[in-house]
Amino acid sequence: ETGVTQSPTHLIKTRGQQVTLRCSSQSGHNTVSWYQQALGQGPQFIFQYYREEENGRGNFPPRFSGLQFPNYSSELNVNALELDDSALYLCASSGQGGVKNIQYFGAGTRLSVL
Amino acid sequence: AQSVAQPEDQVNVAEGNPLTVKCTYSVSGNPYLFWYVQYPNRGLQFLLKYITGDNLVKGSYGFEAEFNKSQTSFHLKKPSALVSDSALYFCAVRPYNQGGKLIFGQGTELSVKP
Numbered sequence A: 001e002t003g004v005t006q007s008p009t010h011l012i013k014t015r016g017q018q019v020t021l022r023c024s025s026q027s028g029h030n031t032v033s034w035y036q037q038a039l040g041q042g043p044q045f046i047f048q049y050y051r052e053e054e055n056g057r058g059n060f061p062p063r064f065s066g067l068q069f070p071n072y073s074s075e076l077n078v079n080a081l082e083l084d085d086s087a088l089y090l091c092a093s094s095g096q097g098g099v100k101n102i103q104y105f106g107a108g109t110r111l112s113v114l
Numbered sequence B: 001a002q003s004v005a006q007p008e009d010q011v012n013v014a015e016g017n018p019l020t021v022k023c024t025y026s027v028s029g030n031p032y033l034f035w036y037v038q039y040p041n042r043g044l045q046f047l048l049k050y051i052t053g054d055n056l057v058k059g060s061y062g063f064e065a066e067f068n069k070s071q072t073s074f075h076l077k078k079p080s081a082l083v084s085d086s087a088l089y090f091c092a093v094r095p096y097n098q099g100g101k102l103i104f105g106q107g108t109e110l111s112v113k114p
Helices: none
Strands: A005-007 A011-015 A021-026 A033-038 A044-050 A053-057 A064-068 A073-076 A087-094 A110-111 B001-007 B012-014 B019-021 B023-024 B032-038 B044-050 B056-058 B064-068 B075-078 B087-094 B108-113
Touching: A011 A021, A021 A087, A021 A110, A033 A073, A044 A064, A073 A087, A110 B044, B001 B087, B012 B019, B019 B108, B023 B075, B032 B064, B032 B075, B044 B056, B044 B064, B044 B075, B075 B087
Parallel strands: A011 A110, B012 B108
Antiparallel strands: A005 A021, A021 A073, A033 A044, A033 A087, A044 A053, A064 A073, A087 A110, B001 B023, B019 B075, B032 B044, B032 B087, B056 B064, B064 B075, B087 B108
C-alpha cells in the first residue's frame, strides 16, 4: 500500500449537485495531484497542489476546484455535476515538489452521476 | 500536442513466455518516463521510471523497460510472465519543466494464461 488514502470509496450524486472528495497524502509528502479516469481510459491530470498553492492545472473547467491544507491533505470539489463527470478520481502524493519524484496513488473514489 | 500512445489495447501471453507492452510518446524536451500497473478496483501502482542514464531500467516484480530516444519509445518487458502479472498497464510521461503533470497512455490490458 502507498499510504495515500481517499474518501469516500464510492459516491452517487445527481446532475447539478456538488461533491467533495478527500485525500490524505503519504507521510512526508507535500505535493498532491488529482486525476480523473473515465471508464476504459487513462488518467487525465486535473491539477496539482504544492504547499497549499495550485501548481499546475489540466484542461478542466473552473467548476473543478481544489484545496490543500497545512497538513498537506487535499480536497477536490466539483460543482454543477454533469453526467460525464462519472469516473474514478485518483489522488497522488509526492515529496518535495521536484519533477523527479514518483507520484504514489490512492485507490480512488468512484463517482457516479445520475 | 503532447501525448502518449499504447498501440495495443490487449496483450496475451502464455505463462513463462517473455512479454512486451509497447509505449511511444510525443513531448518536447527530455521527459521523465514511468510505468504504472492497475489491478481491478485499485489505484495505480508504480513499477519503474526513467530519468536519465542507462537506457535499460529495472523495476519492481522483475519488470524492466527500455528507453529509445530516437524512436521515442519506452517499452515495458519481462523475461518470464506470471499469471499474477495480468492487469492493466499504463505508460506515463512527465514533460520537462512542467511541474508534476503526468500524461498517461490509454492503457494496455495484459492477460497471462497458464
